[in-house]
Amino acid sequence: MDAPAIATQHLTRHFGDLIAVQDVNLSVAPGQFFGFLGPNGAGKSTTIKMLTGLLSASSGSIQILGLDLAQNPVEVKRQIGVVPEGMALFGRLTGAEYLNFVGRMYGLDRETAGKRTAELLDFMQLSDQPKALVTDYSHGMQKKLALAAAVIHGPRILFLDEPFEGVDAIASGTLKAMLQRMIARGATIFLTSHVLEIVERLCSHLAIIHRGRLVAQGSLEELRAGVEAQAAAALATTSPGEASSPVPGEKLTLEEIFLRIVGGTRRAEQELSWLG
């Protein structure tokens, strides 16, 4: 059996007294489109930063493609592509200069970097303004450029932190097309997102982190089955009307699964009656 593309053991990160991520054990198989979900402040970005080398772990270990990240950072980084939260762009370069730069930094020769730059700019519909600096790009254009930079060297694993945040439907379509192409070629994608509809449509496997702890992991069907089993168990122990259960024959959506797992339901007295 292949080694997991991404694996963590007891991954923990403290910020002073605050425990942002605690004892996370992740396992992502090669070729999976993996969605990493959680409410705001749950520890998603902290985890993805640790997985990509942007943040040190307080304890625990990370293996990427069977290599320990702490022991082999350069070898690991050669095989991954990252779109971090801040996008890691160099604002005072043009799009082409930036992609060429990234390509060379990943060890591509000039010709290959140049050719891939042209193809990526074309694919991402960014070739219209060759002289524009990245700082002058719109947010959506910057997201597309960041994704182009993350894939220019043909990574085996792609880490994306909120790739669809602030992106319009057209740009989102371009990004999805690119990601699906990568999955078709056997790459592994690990993404965090708040857009659950997109995650549901794209991801084959999911993990949910809540208050720094991993509370669910598996395929969408496994998560759904788990939630339904929990609901059935709750139904058996409570009187009718106290616990909500899925309507028989209807599948729970990812949003419903997510809300049930992280306890996102709101009590009636919390509603803002003055809103009218």
Add this chain to the structure above:
Amino acid sequence: MAGLTSSPEMRGQLAAIARVRWQLFVNGLRTIRGRLEVVARGIVFLMLTVAGLGGSFALGAAAWYFVSHGKVEWIAILLWPIFLFWQLFPVMASAFTENVDSSNLLRFPLSFPSYFLIRLVYGSLDPSTIIGSMWLVGMTLGIGIARRGLFFWAALVLIVFGMFNILFARMIFSWIERWLAQRRTREIMGAVFFVFLICFQFIGPLATRYSEHQHLDASGNASRVTAQVLHYERAFPPGLAAAAIAAGFHGAFVPALGTFAIGCAYALAMLWLLNVRLRAQYHGENLSEAAARRSSPKEKSALRLSWNISGIPGSMAAIVEKEVHYLSRSGPMLFTFVMPVIILLIFRLGPAGTPGRHSDFLSHAPDLAFPVGAAYALLILTNLVYNCFGADAVGMQFYYVSPVRFREILMGKNLTHALLLAGEVAAVWLAVCFMFRPPAVDVTVATVTGVAFAILLNLTAGNLLSLYTPKKIDYGTFGKQRASTTTVFASLGIQAAVFGLTAITLLIARLYGRIWIAALIFVILAGLAAIAYMFVLKRVDRIALDRRDAILVELCRA
């Protein structure tokens, strides 16, 4: 506007803004940096209070002297510096000046008069307004003491003059704010500003040079020029205010009211211009950074290859290319790089540059011009060297996720800076040859070896400081290239060490009467500096990893 100020809604809004500013101040005290900032501001406040009170007393005494001696027109001599201070201080000391971000206010249901008032009031609570007002009060009191009957007239004229200054400063700032909102206009403005500064530096030398040619009839010229200047200065607010007070002093009521009315017209004109700017902001003006330039199909389809620098790895070549692109797109940095040659030019054009004058050490010892120019070139580069990740900002994240070691990244940056210095030194050498005469061979060799030693030492310290005390900077905006205070102090220490060692080396060479000895010592020192450089370079990856969180927090902040 008066009706609106009494509305409870507006009072509530003003109180809310005052409260949030206070809360921001209190929250800032949570960090050591915030507390140090408050201490620094306290020291600055004390200095400004002393300047305000001292200036108020001095100007009051001068105004009293002019009025009591019947030289009331000379009050203009006092009003012009106040005017210049009021307008230039906020530009020169922008760190002390609060600039309100209008975009934050516009989402609230503010009426235009409320918005206008908030911008005017909060923008006006700056040191220049407070000090300028104190100075005008001092002058009014001085005039009143000298002649009691003139007090109210002088007070009225100076209040209008003060209002003009407030409105003019706000108007200028609001327009500057508009120009700075776009990259291209930012850079153009910056370039114009520095050209102005250069021109300013040339005025002294050129005026002195001109006066030397006209030496024989200098006294006649001076009185003629003074008369012309006085004639024109009366057309401007400081001159008008002085003329109105003088006319009041002489009992000439019609000219007094006339000049006062023109002064009021100036203030109203500033009010109108400010109103135009603020109204545009109030209506949600959108200043896009993007300059939509049409590209030809050929440009769009062109295959752009990165640079090929033989002899160095591709990743290092990529770093060099990226650094050169960054520097070449920075107006402030480009200007900085031509400064050594401009400084030599100023020395050459200066009065001391005239043959026969004994004060110009560069003209009398042209061999010194090359080392001095080269040392200056080195000094202006230290800002880059000591904070070499500052301009990368969020791009720093890329270095951490890329498979390139920090050793290579720093070597690429160091190579760029060393090449830049080499180019600068070569330009200085050519400039010295052109403006003075070619430096002697031994001087040239000693200078080049000295620069090699100094740059290696600076790069060594710079690599460490870039990782230990980075500070986000913006190459595109003037005044946004300053490193952290710690870096500045460390840099001063290193420069003191470099110049100390250089002085000792030159002293030894002078003792033996051979400049070659200095070159030899510099080669040895450069060798030692190279060892230190390699020692540090071997450790930068570990330091970068250990300091990863702190570096990314500083460089990736908004």
